[in-house]
Each structure stands twice: as structure tokens, then as C-alpha cells.
Amino acid sequence: MDLIPLAILDKKLAASVNILPKASSLYYWNGEIEEATEVLLLIKTKTSKIHMLSSYIRSVHPFEIPELFSLAMDQGDAHYFRWLEEATEQ
Numbered sequence: 812m813d814l815i816p817l818a819i820l821d822k823k824l825a826a827s828v829n830i831l832p833k834a835s836s837l838y839y840w841n842g843e844i845e846e847a848t849e850v851l852l853l854i855k856t857k858t859s860k861i862h863m864l865s866s867y868i869r870s871v872h873p874f875e876i877p878e879l880f881s882l883a884m885d886q887g888d889a890h891y892f893r894w895l896e897e898a899t900e901q
Contacts, residue, residue: 815872826894830851831852
């Protein structure tokens with residue numbers, strides 16, 4: 812099992828991490844088109860944890876600029892949101 816997702820959960824930075832292996836990526840880097848196989852993590856957390864989560868990922872990620880962004884979850888199942896809140900409490 813990958814240590815970064817486990818550490819994210821252990822540190823209570825997120826409630827859940829989905830690991831999507833072998834994502835094929837094409838992107839510009841230093842003026843060139845690059846191709847790579849990457850692992851995509853979908854990390855579910857609270858807005859209040861995003862800064863700490865981003866800082867942690869930047870500190871352990873091998874890329875100079877890891878792909879980090881958030882999508883607001885303003886609607887959804889109340890039970891899921893309650894679980895997310897409880898799972899990220901310290």
C-alpha cells in the first residue's frame with residue numbers, strides 16, 4: 812500500500828483517499844510536451860484542512876509542482892458530510 816495516502820489518513824488530513832493507478836498524462840513542462848504514467852489521488856477532506864494537506868503533499872511529492880486543486884462540495888448527502896467531519900477530527 813502506498814505510504815503517502817496512509818500518512819494523509821493517519822494525520823487526519825482527509826477522510827478518504829481513492830488511488831487511481833496508471834493515469835496516462837500529457838502535459839507541457841519547460842516548453843516541451845511530456846508524457847508520463849502517474850497515480851491520481853482523489854482526496855476527500857474539509858475546506859479547513861486543504862492548506863495543511865497541500866503543505867504536506869508538497870513536502871513529500873517528487874514533482875517540483877505537484878497537481879493540487881480542490882473542488883467544492885457544497886451539495887451532497889448529509890450522512891456523508893457528517894462522516895467526513897468526524898473522520899478528520901483530531
